[in-house]
Amino acid sequence: MAYLFQPDYVRYVCSCGSLKPISKMYFCRHCLKIRCGYCVCHEADSHYCPNCMENLPSAEVRLKKNKCSNCFDCPCCFQTLCTRAGQAPLRPPASSADAKQDVKATPKKVYYLSCSLCRWTSRDAGIPDQYVATGGWPEQENPNSTRISTLIDFHKVLASKEKQEQQRKKFPTKRTFLQYEKFGLTSAMVRKRAGKPLEPKSLIQHSDQPAPAVANEEVDDLPAGIFTEAVDITKITTLEQRLQHPDVQAEKINELRPQHKQFLVKRSQRCRGCEHNVSKPEYSPQSIKFKIQLAAFYHVPEIRIVTCEPLRVGVASELLLKICNPTQHQTQISLLPLDTPTTPTTVTASGEEQELKRENIQMGSESPNLLPLAVRQISVTEDPKPITVVSGAEIALPECPLFLPPRDDAAEYDETNDASHFQDDKKVVVWRKGNKIVVRLHVTPFANEQNKGEPVIVGFVLRHGYVNTLATLEHKAPQKSELNVQLFLTLGNLVGTA
Incomplete structure (x- = not known):
């Protein structure tokens, strides 16, 4: 988890156009897109006290004013x-008899x-x-508590009156008594038969209104020694x-x-596109586990900057990148130019790639973490934001694909580092161990007067294989897809510039 303490040198492009580090990204395995904090709906699951870990329902939390x-x-x-x-503290004895009694107490x-x-x-x-x-x-009483309670009671009366008016508008004005035999009499009909007005007396009397606030020009005098005392x-x-x-x-x-x-809140995040959960914690406040935790660094390869030579205009500088495969499946990685489309593709049985359309993406209507249609809210989506980052250098990307084995925790302690079965290009792959490799790239900055004095930024598209193990009615077997993610690397300032 060392990347949590590093600056945002490596930023991934979200589906909405925002640039975030991978530690602040989610991955929706239903629509196969990465999501940032703006692309997910936040829902409050439970309220709890961080000190005593008391867990209360939302209705009781509102009564206790959170x-x-x-x-x-x-x-x-x-x-x-x-x-x-x-x-x-003991009270001083009033007599000698009380003193003898206090000694024993x-x-x-x-x-x-x-x-x-x-x-x-x-x-x-x-x-x-x-x-x-x-x-x-x-408890410390609020000096304006009486005024506040009066205003709250008055607005409750107004809300009740508006509710009765809305219910009255739903029914026609002309009704007979026979129409109410099946459903019972309403409060308005009972008042009419009893000879009382249709509205309660408390609702039509204007004398029950609280006194309006009046501005007062009189101000309390300042203390006598406010200008003389220290x-x-x-x-x-x-x-x-x-x-x-x-x-x-x-x-x-x-x-x-x-x-x-x-009280603090345990919240869950839901994808705005397909309305599936990308993060859902346990209900108990003592538990730190998650029922669903689709963080991006569990599904998308992570890229870190190892070293970068000093940047000079027109001179190729060596850039070493470390790529890590966090999944349990072997994946193939390719580094492509920025103009490559980011539409996901699926790999057929014959090895051909086909564009994965939205109607073919696993929306997972039968998924247990999807809200029912009656409870589901209308998803609010926005058009992707335009990316205003300007690349300040030309990067030479390798043409050959890179293969990464699945994640193995025991490989971290393997000293043999046997990678002979991988036919790597020694000019590209510098180091390999377990599910991690270090690749060598070359960056050539070019003169740009608009971004003079700012750090040099380069970008490319990371294409990686993803095996979706989520079973649906259409796809019983794991589905293999090719996903494209845009990245931008901040390499630093040019040599000789501020």
């Missing part, structure tokens, strides 16, 4: 608070919140200690600390209160 009731965050440094135990254990990073405690904010470790900490920055809250508490926005450190920890 916050855990047992875990708290430090209001100063926003780290998780820990529950500490201590002894309650055991001190009570109390609990308080403490931050192990910045040493903030709930005692600094004046929060009383609790006698139970599970909580019961007093400012102690350690006692004043920062902007980040105030925005963490938008309902109160405390001005001093001793006014801060611990906040409930927010």
